[in-house]
Amino acid sequence: MQELLSRMRRPDLEFALIKSTEKKSVVGKWKSAPIQKVATMAAVKNLLLETVDRLNPNEFQEFKRFLQPTAGPDQFPHTRTWSPAEIQNRTDLVRVMVEEEGAGSVERTRSIFRDMNRTDLLQMLPRSRAGMKETSTSVDSVDCGSVEQDSSSWTKVDPELDGTSPDEDPTYSLQSAAGHFECSVSGLRWVCREKVGFRYRFCSWVGHMERMESRGYRPAGPLLDISVLTGKVMEVQLPHWVCTDDVPELLKNFAVLHVGDCGDVLEKATRVTKTHVGLTEPVFSLLGALRNLFFSPRIICNTLIYYQPKTSYLKMHVYLIPPDPALKQEITLRPDSQDPNFYEVFIESPDENFNLELLQTHSEKVWFCEIRKDDHPKSGSTGGGGCSTETVTVKKEEEHFVDKHRETLIQRVRNVEPVLDGLLQNKVLMEETYDRIRSLPTSEAQLREIFSCLRAADECKDIFLSILQEKEPHLITDLQRKC
Structure with missing residues (x-):
């Protein structure tokens, strides 16, 4: 289990597992104590590196300054003042801390993060050496290598719709104080330590997909054009539509497309959850989640059904599209260049209800819908299944x-x-x-x-x-x- 958690990059759970195992050790296992200590210290180092690596250069210097004042001997009995020569980089810092304070360096780091007001990093560390059961994430809720917070941990924010002309895509504005937030429209999540304001709009993947496939990736979520107006966002999490249970090594198989003034940049994801792909200290412009092209996981889709009214027959076009808000504005309703991009259902004289089913391999039913007679009336300008194709009346005396x-x-x-x-x-x-x-x-x-x-x-x-x-x-x- 320890090896698995290490491969999944969950040092917090690895550390918790080892501490729990220490408490349950029996007398007959005393010879394994040195090995257990080595394992504990390795887990502590991995845990601290995971969090300290998220500090930018200025924050890293601030972290070192917080280490210099000597704490009270009753709180951190092994703490001493370290010389700058011993701490050249983050790895040196963690090594020295663990050598001096052992597992107590975790609580020492928590204390510094509190002073630095880094509540986001504070949540990644166990709350005490003795109280490992206080950690907010259990082994049962592990999500393949990411520190995933429950949706209740994010404060929902309703964006404001900026005034736009009819021919332009809508732009949304958001503001928040410090904390963890989620946009109620886009699902975009962000973490900040100060008041921030930004705007975004949905963009189409058309024009980008061919370039992404040439680099071995496909879209995994909506493409968003984001501009920060005030403040600084410490972490952004982009929504994705991939079922992660089918994806091995999440961090390696996900990336984020960043389209800037210098062209395309594929950034490594710093966090992947069941619903989001995260970046720390992001640079904003055009951002979108990507997945590796060389595997085909299950994805979440919306089913859209359109039909033509005022006909004696019934012809329906059934589209399966990922939950990308930009696709609602795309007239082709297709996430890629497939042709045709819909399923056609044709019934010459429909006079009774019938069922539509979508089957996976081995006849596994993944979607079901009953189509009733009233859903496709033979008269009327609109129907229950989709958009109207009623003829547009053209007046000759007016502009066509x-x-x-x-x-x-x-x-x-x-x-x-x-x-x-x-x-x-x-x-x-x-x-x-x-x-x-x-x-x-x-x-x-x-x-x-x-x-x-x-x-x-x-x-x-x-x-x-x-x-x-x-x-x-x-x-x-x-x-x-x-x-």
Whole structure:
């Protein structure tokens, strides 16, 4: 068990286990006492290094200054003043502390962390040499190498929605005092020792995924653009959607993408829990959790079902997407480049209730839903299953719908090829024009060229709009609501 906890990088539990074993030693095991002492000191060193390594250079110097005043002999009888020559780095510091104070160096470190107001590090250490049962985390709640706090340890904070234009992604603002906090919208967690204020917005992984896969990673959580306005965040924890029970060596198989002015940086995670990937002393910009590409763990998904009303048949598109808030704004509803990116269910004349099930390997049922007749009425502009694809009424005397939302369509339609196919099939584009537009390097360039070809022909714009309604229904519905 000690070896397992060491491999899982849980020095706090390793230390607790050894101290518990010491108390339960029997007389016949007296010959193992020297070995037990060595094991205890090794666990103490690992435990202290785990916490001291989280101090930045200035805090490390402050920690050493707190060591210099001699404590009372009744509290720390072995404490002495150490010369600077003995402490060149953090490893030297821990070695000297353990040599002088043994297991008492843990309580000594706790005392210094209290003076430094580092409550976050204080929680990583047992509260006393004799009271190991007071530690807040038990062996049964170990989460594969991370010091995971219960959700009740985090104070939920409701963000404020900043005013944005209809064509921009919403931005959220947050403020907090010192402590441990969690955003109620994004699930983002942060630890601070002073008042902080920051803002964030959800971003799309589209445009980043190919680069990440070339470096051996895939997205494991939402991509967030974070800017700190005031104060300093000591640790940030990004939400992820991976089932960690299937992931070996969590810290090695998770990383954090940091997109800054100098390009992509893959940072090593300092903490991985069942729900979050953590970084200490983070530098903020565009951040997102990543998982190793070379294993396929189970992931948490939302099931979205869309159907087309006012038809005699029933055709449903069933999407499985990770719980990424940014995907709610993405018109393709896909986390990667898979094609098709949905399951299609077609029933010619549905006249009774039926069930949808999602099965894992070996027929393990992982999702179930009953679809009732009333969920897909044959008439009406909306239904219980998803978004409406009701035809948008175009008044000839007013600006056409596609002209009114030209720039938004150019920016948000990413899968242009099906649109081009529809325009070609409906004789809006000739073969030569179709080939020329397809050869353009970006979706924005392709759409601008499509608009230039449509010109003032409202009939062609009507066809273009009907194709967008079929291929991008939730985008058109979103724009329709904003009219």
